[in-house]
Amino acid sequence: MYYRVLQIKYFKPRTLEEAIELLTKVRNSRVLAGGTDLLVDLKTGRVSAEALVDVGAIRELRGIEDLGDRIRIGAATKLQELVESDVIARELPLLRKAVESMGSWQIRNLATVGGNLCNASPAADTAPPLLAYEAELIIVGPRGTRVVPVTKFFTSYRRVALEEGEILKEIVVRKSTWSGWSYIKLGRRSGFTLSIVSVAVLASTRGEVLEDVRIALGSVAPTPIRAYKAEEYLRGREVGLGVLERAAEIAKEEVSPIDDVRASAWYRREMVYRLTLDALKTSLRWS
């Protein structure tokens, strides 16, 4: 064959400490998880690196656990493992639904949940559900361990709150009960597609009153976002079509989409309204 495999230094440490050391010491090195974003970016030149630190063999970064009051997901857990996990199906159905829609079976068997978050695409499909669940991210680096709420993780376009040498170790979601949820992804085709707009909603009601609600949106701003104002408006209100429409209207004002090859900003705004309304209705079993 005439293709050359990528000419780059490659490390596969077995422990987190080793990995952090490599990242700090080896010049211009980067974390490699499934490589489904990184290898494409290295090929096109959007990202440059001289060394890759493959975190796939680090035990602590793998696996899904039910810890009673919370769920722990290792950052290097494959997306397909999430799809097939009973724990995820039972406790985080919103996340499962979103992950199911990602890529293809082949991609899901390589790609990791941590890679999806750290890659920081506005279209990252695990972001809206995790934003809605208000997951906590456990980050380990040369200066120790810190916890960053996912809501503070995406700082600006394609940037995340990771410092030099830091690795996302795991994602922790506190269990909570929601009476309804919904994930809607609108793409350019029926599957294997990046979103034009995606919406994740969690809702809990007492009687007719919306006790709590979370709305997260993808592909409509420089980062995945929460529609806090819409949530605020809804909290404590009695469910009614007018109320839901008003909330969707507010969500539409909270986004800042752009024109790109997938769709125009105008259409995205329209869809934020429509899909937020739709996702709210589904979560509230309202028709």
Place this chain on the structure above:
Amino acid sequence: MSEDPRTIIQRWLSAEGYIVVGRSVERADSLDKALGLAKFVEDFFEEGYLLARVAISRVPHARILNIDTEPALRIPGILKVLTYLDVPGENQVGYAIPDQPLLAEGKVRYFGEPLAIVVGRDPDALARAVEEVRPRYEPLPALLDPLEAMERTDVLVHEEFGSNVAFRTRVRKGNVEEGFSKADVVVENTYRTHHQEHLYLEPEAALAIPDLENRVTVLATIQYPHLGQKIIAKVLGLPAGMVKVVAPYIGGGFGGKDDEGPLVAARAALAAYHLRRPVLLFYTREDSIQIHPKREATVIRYKSGATRDGKLMAIDVTIIHDTGAYANRGPFILWRATMHASGPYVVPHAKIDGYCVYTNKVPQGSFRGFGNPSIQFAAEAQMDLLAEELGMDPVEFRLLNMLRPGSTTLTDQVLTSSVGVHEALRKLADYSGWWVKRRQYRVERTGRFRRGIGVAVAWHGNSTSRAVPDWSNAYMQVARDGSVVVYTGIVEMGQGSPSSSHRQIVAEVLGCPLEKVKIVFGTTEAPDAGATHASRGTSVGAIGILVAAGRIRSRLESFLSEYFNVPLEGIQIRDGKVYVRGEPKMSWEELVTLAYSRGVDLSSTGYFFLPKGTFQEDIGRGFAYPAYSFIAVVTEVEVDTYTGRVRVLRVYPALAAGRIINPEAVKTQIEGAVIQGLGYTLMERLIFDHNGRIVNDNLTDYVIPTSLDVPEIEETIFVEDLWEYGPLGAKGVGEMALIPMPASIANAVSHAIGIRVTELPLTPEKVYSLVKHLER
């Protein structure tokens, strides 16, 4: 017995009871392809061969002052940078008009135009080098809109022509003013269709090996090896005999490798010529999308009128094709669009004007359907609109005006036979439940999800147009062990003609076992059988094979008749056995051994020159094509009025393409074309920036359907309206199902939402903007 091609064609057209033909025999290539053993161009690359890539223009329009190759040559591993100055023969390679250089000369006319060939050892060095080829330019204003380009003469894409209109076509039939004055209803609209990228699995590549057999041998992704040979010879200034071109298995062509194939082959040959070493020239996916020609983008103004009782009276059509920087095959594409502008209907008065317009964009090129999907989209929308004005059902209205045996076409050509479209549509309407669904969906047209059902019918001329010569040929040899080798210039790009129908025809006509037949395809060592395009791989390509086999068959029959002293009628060769007066006498292998020992010539060729008529170009009148294939497609859709998403639920095809030689192979062609047509209609879209650069030149941003988008494609209704010259009566199939898809889907969407669609693609955004006001 006769060796005369017509007698042979006639005999097998009307033969009774085929043994292999009409059966879904397994393709010769399926196992190798499933196992990954089938070899494509780059699989022939060997250690030590050199690599080459094409450096492209990154401006849309500029005069070239000079091309500095030094920076690229300074990169380690780069051996040579070739520009037009290095072409020993002719640099001019335009197909229809001599307007296109192999490597840019004088000017660059689109972003993506090949400027230079960079040769080296290492793909990474090549990737850097293509960025380092630095022309000095004098920038020129870029024309990106064909309507604007048509009007302007201050900026010319090709100064030497004095106009941006590269080519014109016309039809003048009857008197349109009179026609419209007799019409009770008249509808008029402007339609717009867009480019489509072929996106074959295998991007372009060519491996040129100098001095093999003392000549240059080129393996290429090419749909017509003999044309590649001609162009390479011209570029290198060599006699054609010094050039051998072979198309191994090709990973999809769809017309794209008919245009780009010979040019890629010539660029590789040029590199090998200079370096005297084997060179593999390859396009990356991005190169492929930027460089090679695309399906035509069009603006079509269409006016049509009909009488109260549903008779189509007149059409007045203006067709504008954005042909991009070079005419390429644009004039032929426009010609085909023009002569098919009426759809498969009788129309007494017609005025059609076609304009092929230069712009500073990627050239327009051959793509499955060749100008026909866009014009049928317009024509079939008009048929729906007329039916609606008349208060008639769209199928009923079409049937009233449809071509039948004996009808006269748009160009005044009388079609005496092989016109099965009326029967096809009639059967299709019943089969698809049209009559009920069309009314039912309209009544139910409320709520968020709305269903629609649409119909479109299309016709497609077989062979080359007018009196443009077309022929078929093949060379055949029966080896002493009874195996049969056939050489054809037709290529195997996945369509299956060499792998299925060709073998079946040989086995049928010789009477030998199917396993004995080997087809050597895609090589200039075979007789020139024309290109593998225009759905002709079987319909025309196999005529030569039929004739060659028919000749050997009749020699064997004459021999057997003499040998057994029985009249010819008493001799039968079928399924690998010889029967004399119904008695089995010997096997095929025994027959061949015997024939060899008794002086029977078991090698043959099968040249056949297709009879054609005359055509008056100034008024577009006369013999347009020797035969037409027909197709009707009913499509059911569901439109989500909330988001604008269209789901195609079911597609019902009915095909009138003569004899069906391999039903399974035809089915795969129909399914593939339906999906490719669906992608084109619903989601595929090239986006150009202000520099005429294609922004979405990768698989993330240019989307095509996946299996999740594929609708139920119901069993096809076949109407076997035999063509007198077709092999066993077969006509072309490959392009057919794509042609009516845009129209069929658009008509169904228009039915679902009650708003006429006139522009493609029907992305969620486009449909949403149409239905936005329909709220609730």
